[in-house]
Amino acid sequence: MAEPAPLTLEDLDALDDAAFRAHVRGWIEANTPPELRFPRRRLHWRENRPWYLALSRRGWLAPAWPRAHGGMGLNATRQLIMIEEFERWGCPRISDMGVLMLGPLLLKHGSEAQKRRFLPRILSGEDIWAQGYSEPNAGSDLAALRLEAADAGDHWVLNGQKTWVTFANDANWIFVLARTDRGAKKQEGISFLLLPTDSPGLSIRPILNLDLHDEFCEVFFDDVRVPKDMLVGEVNRGWTYAKALLGFERVAIGSPRLSANGLAALMRLAQRMGRAEDPVFLDQYARFRLELADLKALYESFTAALRRGETLGPDVAILKIVQTELYQRITDAMLELAGGHAGLLDPMEDALHPAGQFLLARPTTIFGGSSEILRNTLARGLLDLPA
Incomplete structure (x- = not known):
């Protein structure tokens, strides 16, 4: 063409x-x-x-x-x-952390110098970014993070660890949440910092997942120096910025793409297994298509709010829950349909890979805020239920 x-x-x-x-x-x-x-x-x-x-x-x-x-x-x-x-x-x-996550945050809270420096380099592919949020004891309870940024005059000194950092082994820059005031309450005293991954004292260790892919990494900080102009926004206001960025992330994770790709693969698998005309399968497939249509409408409502410059509320968690749980149900159906092919780590013919899709779907209800935590957030933030 x-x-x-x-x-x-x-x-x-x-x-x-x-x-x-x-x-x-x-x-x-x-x-x-x-x-x-x-x-x-x-x-x-x-x-x-x-x-x-x-x-x-x-x-x-x-x-x-x-x-x-x-x-x-x-x-x-x-x-x-x-x-x-x-x-x-x-x-x-x-590799979209810069496009989907950091870019929108810098547009709203970054300095003019930061916008001039980083936004064009994201677009050109010169800078590939990783997100340093989760820690071994601060995942769903992100505000419990302990990466320390000590004030040393014209720079910060970072000590601590981040984990489950997606493709940190590809990134040349990382944005992190660090504790700049140890005496403040959990949600206070946190700042948002930018630094290159080749900074002295910063080391990266890949984590192999169940299908032997090194998508996630641990990142260690040992007296890593960060210049003061690499602070985004105000000192100790990082939690406020992080919540906005988590909103962007939940919109990104809530994109219909994974479920749509999974549903397309489910039909291709049904054709491959001779089940594409089976009434039981078609009933299940039709229900998935209806759920996907609902997800697309929901997604469009949140992207429209972002486009209008609105701040996303706790209800954005609904999008992430719906998408990830739909994707898991689709991949469950793939595994059942695949029969003897379900346990293979290598793809079938036509690049079908039921086991790979199933494994890919497992952590989606955890990262970006687990479904259980997000349901609690919705209960308190939207329904005003007691904690």
Whole structure:
């Protein structure tokens, strides 16, 4: 298929939604590296780099960012169209911590110098970011974090540990929450800092997961120096910024992409196993499709709120719960349908990998806030139930 002629952002604005979708679909089909479609695991930077840079050159890397800072400035409907087309074609997830998480935070709370320094380098792929939040004793109870940042005049000195840091072994920068006031209450005395991963005293150790993939890492800080201008916002206000960033993360984790890809794989598996016309399977598949349609509508409502510049409330947890639990149910169905193929660590024919999808789905209800903790948050924050 020939690549559609390049259109400016103003040209895209002039298209109706159907024409916009057709243009996005044509470009994606012409430009996605074939070997990266429907990956069986999340890809390292060295693997997803060609796709990241292709999106960057096209100007499509950051659909939600304002155009003044290199984004597309799309409304929620157009963002959802792009997500749907990426999902339909099986495009790989890029190394997106900078685009989805840090970028929006810097746009809202960063200094002008930080915006000028970091935002263009995210878009160019020069800086790949990791998120340093969780610690061995501060996961769902993130405010219990103990990474210490001691004030040493013109810099901070960091000592402590972070864990479950996604692809820290790929990143050249990391943003962390650190305790800058040990005497303050848990949610106070926390600051938001930026530092390169090659800082003296910083070390990274990969963690192999159940399918022997090193997606997560531990990061250790031993007298790591961080200049004072690498503080985002105000000292001891990091928890406030973290809550905003967790809102961005829960929107990202709540994207319909995983469930949509899982559902597409479920149908391909049913065809492979000769069950695609089975009434029992079709009933289950139809229910999953309806749940996915509900998830997409829910997702669109939250992306629309972000686009309007609104602060997300505790209700954003609903999105993360719905998406991750739907994805787990879809992969449960895949494992049952796969029969004797369910225990294989290697993919079947047609890149189908029921065991891999099942394992990928297991931690989704834990990271970004466990479903149990988020239900407590919803009970207190929305229903005003007692703690």
